[in-house]
């Protein structure tokens with residue numbers, strides 16, 4: 001790492017190590033800044049889309065424009081929609097070999113360690129750079145079994161039936177302002193289809209990279225896990241550090257059919273000038289298991305509450321969420337569980353850490369609809385506050401329209417105990433080591449759920465966040 | 472040359488309240504000292520001040536190891552110079568595995584110049600070592616995989632303190648009521664353990680209200696604390712006498728300190 005240290009941008013970014021950026025001179029296409037019908041039309045045209053998608057985009061734009069900004073969650077006063085590039089295409093197309101990816105971009109992914117991880121433990125990779133996917137791979141045997149793993153634009157072109165059956169069905173543009181925005185300007189993202197009974201043992205990985213200043217990235221992900229199938233999808237995200245803001249606003253829709261199992265892991269490490277406003281929702285059918293593992297380490301403001309709709313008896317939903325809010329960051333994260341059928345169960349475990357004036361909020365909803373009897377839900381949220389400047393709040397909402405249910409909710413907030421620090425330091429650990437150890441221990445119940453490589457990565461990122469902060 | 476821990480006219484305040492009012496003591500490597508005194512007399516305060524607890528403010532006097540003033544040093548720096556405190560109330564650290572913690576700690580102590588992420592004590596030798604020490608202390612090796620003190624019984628926590636001492640091999644160990652809350656078998660195991668571990672390389676300060684630990688580890692000196700001062704120092708027979716007869720005579724002989732102590736006890740209720 002030290003031989004190829006990324007140059008640090010000249011704003012105070014602490015130890016963020018992914019803050020480097022490439023030149024944008026050789027880009028294939030850049031839209032002008034701002035958003036209107038013309039830009040939306042241009043995106044659709046660039047992509048050579050069918051008319052229905054163009055109409056869908058334009059209708060979504062109207063919804064976006066008609067909706068007020070949310071008056072809850074984080075502070076978005078500085079978010080200027082006119083000061084953003086909504087579409088940028090950095091490379092000609094999507095490559096199947098890293099050698100064919102333009103050199104600048106390939107080097108970026110090398111630095112991020114993606115090709116290396118791919119060789120070691122991934123079943124497939126999608127690398128999105130700005131608005132488009134620049135590299136994609138899938139293990140041959142999985143392709144032979146009928147697994148689809150493409151970027152979402154290709155899916156619209158190559159698998160129109162299954163695409164149209166599910167697209168925007170779980171999260172329609174009317175859902176919220178940012179879902180409407182994404183629907184208007186979406187580009188890239190992953191499309192996954194796992195056929196009945198196919199189990200994918202190794203993770204499918206997507207890596208989202210923003211490179212330009214004032215960039216807006218709006219990937220759209222659609223995942224269908226068919227009956228009795230299983231898979232694990234992991235996404236990572238980073239961006240250069242700039243003094244002006246970027247916007248990332250994704251929509252992720254997932255269907256897990258009867259008896260399927262799916263886990264969606266996010267390790268979000270945007271630079272601290274990125275607004276991360278994401279809508280994620282899954283439908284889990286009979287006896288299936290849907291899990292969100294959501295690690296939020298970066299961004300200026302994150303508002304993200306991955307949802308699971310438990311649609312049929314036996315469906316289970318789990319969300320494990322870790323948020324780390326450091327200087328200038330607000331992580332407003334949580335989960336949403338909607339019990340639509342009897343005999344469904346859900347669990348939410350949320351851990352938030354705030355330090356150096358950061359703010360971590362847990363915002364969660366457990367909803368039990370009328371008729372969804374014999375449901376179980378368990379919510380545990382713990383917050384760790386590392387210094388007096390930092391903040392944590394909890395907004396748990398529970399709506400129950402049924403008698404016969406078991407819902408548990410526990411919340412705790414702890415200050416990093418001076419006694420813990422002293423105890424560890426009295427055994428020879430420095431203050432930084434002791435704090436890092438306490439924080440690592442705090443999130444250990446979640447990290448141990450991650451595959452080993454990601455657990456190591458998560459701990460490393462936490463340690464980086466902790467470095468230089470104390471003492 | 473054996474090392475010397477020298478405490479000179481030590482004054483310590485907690486939250487601006489003076490607790491220790493001029494403590495003097497000299498402990499050599501290889502010596503065992505007993506520190507006794509009624510509740511609230513300041514024994515734990517001395518222990519914390521020696522270990523470097525940030526809330527225990529040293530308002531006067533010095534602590535030296537071999538002539539080096541450590542009064543201003545942080546707890547971790549003191550630990551690396553050979554100071555160890557077995558806590559009266561060991562702290563729970565959720566999610567941190569005993570083995571990971573101890574391996575990290577001994578790496579820092581044995582190799583004080585090591586850089587973060589480098590020079591951890593080798594896994595195999597570490598495993599062997601911790602297993603041997605745990606067996607000596609009658610601890611199930613499973614404990615190494617558990618989270619530090621999390622869900623431990625009172626006695627298990629105390630044994631964990633002694634295990635840490637055994638692994639860190641300090642020059643000076645302060646044992647703050649390590650024998651309280653233990654059943655009689657556990658007291659024996661811990662007492663024998665300490666007897667094995669101490670020796671010419673370790674100076675020990677045993678804070679206790681009981682006799683068993685001292686039977687196995689007879690002190691060369693017994694100090695009596697009252698009202699934040701060491702009011703008397705004697706040999707092992709003084710400890711024995713206090714156990715048999717209590718502190719009434721001591722209070723009579725030191726009315727001023729006794730009054731201070733009564734005040735402290737009243738205030739802490």
Ligand SMILES: Nc1ncnc2c1ncn2[C@@H]1O[C@H](COP(=O)(O)OP(=O)(O)OP(=O)(O)O)[C@@H](O)[C@H]1O
Nearest residue numbers: 485490509510511512513514515516517735736739
């Ligand atoms: N952190 C603290 N905050 C406030 N007062 C304290 C604190 N620590 C110690 N004290 C006070 O200092 C005095 C001495 O306490 P200390 O714990 O040192 O006594 P001790 O001799 O160890 O007693 P025991 O035998 O009960 O353990 C007491 O009056 C106690 O209330």
Ligand SMILES: [Mg+2]
Nearest residue numbers: 514515516559
């Ligand atoms: Mg005490």
